[in-house]
Amino acid sequence: MPLPYLQDLRHCAGHDLDGPLAHTRPVLARLKAAKGRGEYAFLDQPDRTDDLAAIEAAASDMRRFGTVVLLGTGGSSLGARTLAALADGGGGFWPKGTPRLIVAENVDPFGFERMLATLDPADTGVLLVSKSGGTGETLAQAHAILPWLAKAGALAPRARAITEPTDNALARLARRHAIPILEHPPTLGGRYSVLSVVGLLPAAILGLDIRALRAGAAAARDAALEDPATSLPAHGAALAAALVHKGKRTTVLCPYVDALGPFAQWFAQLWAESLGKGGEGTTPIRALGTVDQHSQLQLWLDGPADKLVTIVARDSRDAGPRYPAAALADASLDWLAGRTMGDLLDVSWRATAETLARRGRPVRILTIRTLDETTLGALLMHFMLETVIAADLFGVDPYDQPAVEDGKKLARTYLKGMGAGG
Amino acid sequence: MPLPYLQDLRHCAGHDLDGPLAHTRPVLARLKAAKGRGEYAFLDQPDRTDDLAAIEAAASDMRRFGTVVLLGTGGSSLGARTLAALADGGGGFWPKGTPRLIVAENVDPFGFERMLATLDPADTGVLLVSKSGGTGETLAQAHAILPWLAKAGALAPRARAITEPTDNALARLARRHAIPILEHPPTLGGRYSVLSVVGLLPAAILGLDIRALRAGAAAARDAALEDPATSLPAHGAALAAALVHKGKRTTVLCPYVDALGPFAQWFAQLWAESLGKGGEGTTPIRALGTVDQHSQLQLWLDGPADKLVTIVARDSRDAGPRYPAAALADASLDWLAGRTMGDLLDVSWRATAETLARRGRPVRILTIRTLDETTLGALLMHFMLETVIAADLFGVDPYDQPAVEDGKKLARTYLKGMGAGG
Secondary structure: OOOOEEEEOHHHOOOOOHHHHHHHHHHHHHHHHHOOOOOOHHHHHHHOOOOHHHHHHHHHHHOOOOEEEEEOOHHHOHHHHHHHHHHHOOOOOOOOOOOEEEEEOOOOHHHHHHHHHHOOHHHEEEEEEOOOOOOHHHHHHHHHHHHHHHOOOOOHHHEEEEEOOOOOHHHHHHHHOOOOEEEOOOOOOHHHOOOOHHHHHHHHHOOOOHHHHHHHHHHHHHHHOOOOOOOHHHHHHHHHHHHHOOOOOEEEEEEOOHHHHHHHHHHHHHHHHHHOOOOOOOEEEEOOOOHHHHOOHHHHHHOOOOEEEEEEEEOOOOOOOEOOHHHHOOHHHOOOOOOEHHHHHHHHHHHHHHHHHHOOOOEEEEEEOOOOHHHHHHHHHHHHHHHHHHHHHHOOOOOOOOOHHHHHHHHHHHHHHOOOOO | OOOOEEEEOHHHOOOOOHHHHHHHHHHHHHHHHHOOOOOOHHHHHHHOOOOHHHHHHHHHHHOOOOEEEEEOOHHHOHHHHHHHHHHHOOOOOOOOOOOEEEEEOOOOHHHHHHHHHHOOHHHEEEEEEOOOOOOHHHHHHHHHHHHHHHOOOOOHHHEEEEEOOOOOHHHHHHHHOOOOEEEOOOOOOHHHOOOOHHHHHHHHHOOOOHHHHHHHHHHHHHHHOOOOOOOHHHHHHHHHHHHHHOOOOEEEEEEOOHHHHHHHHHHHHHHHHHHOOOOOOOEEEEOOOOHHHHOOHHHHHHOOOOEEEEEEEEOOOOOOOEOOHHHHOOHHHOOOOOOEHHHHHHHHHHHHHHHHHHOOOOEEEEEEOOOOHHHHHHHHHHHHHHHHHHHHHHOOOOOOOOOHHHHHHHHHHHHHHOOOOO
16 A cells, blocks of 8 residues: 655755664664564554454444444543544534534533533433543543433443453443443553544444554554654654754644544644653644634744644645636635635645745645545554654653643542532 | 632742733733723723624524524634634534534635535525635635525525725625625734624624623723732733743643633634744643643643643532432442532642642633633633733734734745646
């Protein structure tokens, strides 16, 4: 399979990548040697076929509903949001005949109750997702939604849980209600789980081609591990390292594709949690073109010179409505005459890149011919690899998130110490 | 009116605010003297009543539709998104009996055509919003949607335009189709326009109390301009300045309120475009609790010490579903027993703040008793004032965005240079 995306570093030529690129050699070799051996679980998800039957059976059961609510947060939700945008275009425009997916991540009681008030329990399926099975928000949501769902009958046919195979609170809750459990791969970290059942079950419910997602990811992985000289993720990681040495500690991901809006949010978690430790890391900014040209671009161009901007662009020339001069009926719109909406999008990202480059601000461009499951799978794998390789260059462990545990413990201490409720 | 929000700077005690605070005295005096004189248009929007009849008449016309599509971008869209979240809770949960608002900002032809494919032109109203009337994206969208809308009949009763009173391309388009035009205040910058017709027409369509929005903003403004010693926006701006001097150039806005998700996006434009110039400015990060505890918090706690985190929290104790121990039926959930979902939210932001503070990371907390029009109006005015005051401390002009003009010109040059289309 030809790689379904390209990476253009032309506008980063002023930054010496050769040094950091040489340092990616050992980690690439390590990843390549580990492939297929289960050592890095995210690396092996694309080749799995053992879990497809269970995913597809569960998806078939859940497709009966008009709405599927996914309860999960962070690594359990952002991958699903990213894949779901292939179905709804990122704007909530669900195709007829498939359920819409609602991802509930927070424990805002006002938001949660408003959601339930607009849904019909008889036409709603529920996914309960927590790797550890102990995520406080997800358990609190689950204990609120299941009684509501039960109003419309037995829970077992209308809910599925995804958790690791331990005796945890979510697993016990599921078993108590005879809700089938799908196994979260126990060695797979949440933010690397998008190509496992965690992302693929919601994707399959929405009618996406989950085999193609994995195939695209496998192609991107295999190309990436061959040789640092041609490895796109290694170049991306080397660029991040080179820029950190120059004090550029902010990394903007700006797709010019509506359906990749949630992808930038998924990336932000991946990058922030994997690299932000021990004073290291760079800060991800999620953006979307063209709207952020009218929101954040001024800062990127003329604020502190501390950013890398990565644009993701789809070939859109000649796409969408075309504007004949007669239809425009306005001489001041001569720049649009004869062009299409897609032409306008195309020149928009090109001009943004060029303008950034002229001001000496580094900008990288990833281009895709189309956005489909294969391409999205490849992009997901690209950024997982880039993150893991960058972690090696930064000298941090990409798989842990030690600092957030303090807050979780403190929250539970506070809860226990609250005065008795009503 | 008592101020509907509080600001808690307890966890910023290590940063000397007195110096920068003293420097806010002249700008506060200038703003106070200018009030009511039209010199800073955003300052005077809250007191306006002359535009209410036109806004309410247009809203009444547009409320007939199941969907209203707003075409606009940046300052023309983000305020509307922010207000609309009071109606849909930030999650697309529209109340019965009011239209849903779709905000179309981008020129992704695939996204745009998908949107139109899911809508019924006979049940759709359209708002066309561009201050200058020359915004490329909005004009391109308008020239695509109006022929579609015309399939269901005359355009005049089903569309409204908002633009400044000049002979511009949007105004000409509207006049050609007899679409009524509401006046964008000509001296009011887009990112400061949320309390004008730009934000209030969509808000009124959605059934919000636009007088209360303005009343809350007026109360926040009047309290803010009295005295630097008690001015909450002046303290916020002083904090930003104090932190910049210590190299902290990233500012996170993290509401723990689902319906304030878009508010953080509105803030990001306001802060980025107003302050990001001449190498100055700090980079806004939009976040949302609790999900970003599982996404970005690791970085904020343990990555580079370059961030201020601002939490916005609503009083949620005792709100939402309560969890009796018997219902939980799981001893490992003892921390939740007897508590509510709102209690969990409450301890979540408190624990996040405390954990950040213990690591010496500055954190500011804004608390609100409830989220309604009055409160949101006050928060919007708070941040507009904080931005303008910070601009004075940074020595930049908060009302321009000079750098982005280059890209706009370049895009049009590229378009004109494209080969002839089909």
